[in-house]
Amino acid sequence: MTDLQTIEEMLEKCLPAASEGYGLLSEAMRYSVLGGGKRLRAIMLIESFRLFSDDRELEKYTAHPFACAIECIHGYSLVHDDLPAMDNDEFRRGALTTHKRYGHAMGILTGDALLNYSMELITRAGEELEKNKPDYYMDNMRNFMHAARVLFTNAGAFGMIGGQVLDVEGFGDERVPDREMLATLCELKTSKLFEAALCCGAILAGADESAVSLLGDIGRLMGLAFQIRDDVLDVTASFEELGKDIGSDEKNNKATFVSLFGLDAAKERIGELYGEMKSKLEVLPGDKTAFENLFDKLFMI
Ligand code: GRG
Numbered sequence: 001m002t003d004l005q006t007i008e009e010m011l012e013k014c015l016p017a018a019s020e021g022y023g024l025l026s027e028a029m030r031y032s033v034l035g036g037g038k039r040l041r042a043i044m045l046i047e048s049f050r051l052f053s054d055d056r057e058l059e060k061y062t063a064h065p066f067a068c069a070i071e072c073i074h075g076y077s078l079v080h081d082d083l084p085a086m087d088n089d090e091f092r093r094g095a096l097t098t099h100k101r102y103g104h105a106m107g108i109l110t111g112d113a114l115l116n117y118s119m120e121l122i123t124r125a126g127e128e129l130e131k132n133k134p135d136y137y138m139d140n141m142r143n144f145m146h147a148a149r150v151l152f153t154n155a156g157a158f159g160m161i162g163g164q165v166l167d168v169e170g171f172g173d174e175r176v177p178d179r180e181m182l183a184t185l186c187e188l189k190t191s192k193l194f195e196a197a198l199c200c201g202a203i204l205a206g207a208d209e210s211a212v213s214l215l216g217d218i219g220r221l222m223g224l225a226f227q228i229r230d231d232v233l234d235v236t237a238s239f240e241e242l243g244k245d246i247g248s249d250e251k252n253n254k255a256t257f258v259s260l261f262g263l264d265a266a267k268e269r270i271g272e273l274y275g276e277m278k279s280k281l282e283v284l285p286g287d288k289t290a291f292e293n294l295f296d297k298l299f300m301i
Contacts, residue, residue, distance in 0.1 A: 191223025
């Protein structure tokens, strides 16, 4: 499996130095991205690339900057999600949330800067590819552009941000969301970045359309299971285990899989989704051990 230390080093190197730029912005960007995190999306993106290609040069020039970019996007989404206007959380990854540490305005600006930075990383990677590997550039630019489009669409208004809108604003009436509505919300808010990670890795490696589509399905199931797991942990885990306050959903009066269907049904649903993911994984080529281990670690609860 892609080791965590390699990803940490990549992130450490790609972010601006704390002393660069204006005020405390670069420092706050580093604080928000480098302060822990499981790096699931970066790992998934690189492992997905490796299912279809063993070209480590191409991986370095394409999958690595995309992996850093997706962690910047994920980091920004967490910083904004923690703001007083959203979940109003004080702790994340065992430390103060960005706005608690740097102030509300800086929380907003740090999230904005990270989202922009993700685009900068990807466009810069395209230029590096052209400069250093012109033959690769000619062969891979179409895939590179396709992956960039998938990443930003999934993160955007019709993807993760759309899901956050449903979460914050509800479904337009007073109804308590039912299972289907809750699933739609999660498939946008949480699954879309997982889907992007898996699809981008595969696209960059030159996988065919049917494999990319299957990976998109796996990402959707993963996001759903991950969100239900998050709902379960919000009532069963401790602050020490999660690195953030527990009972956050109840505090914010949020309907979750646990509040609507109970703990046992939520755990059962995770088990069903885990089974579905594993059977879809079997159809894909390459060594899938990294994914099997990841699924076991996350979803055998
Ligand atoms: C603000 C536009 C905008 C979107 C926010 C990601 C998100 C959308 C909200 C987070 C809400 C939340 C806690 C969802 C549960 C699933 C989830 C994304 C948890 C955090 O991801 P991890 O566990 O985080 O991968 P680490 O810290 O490991 O990187």
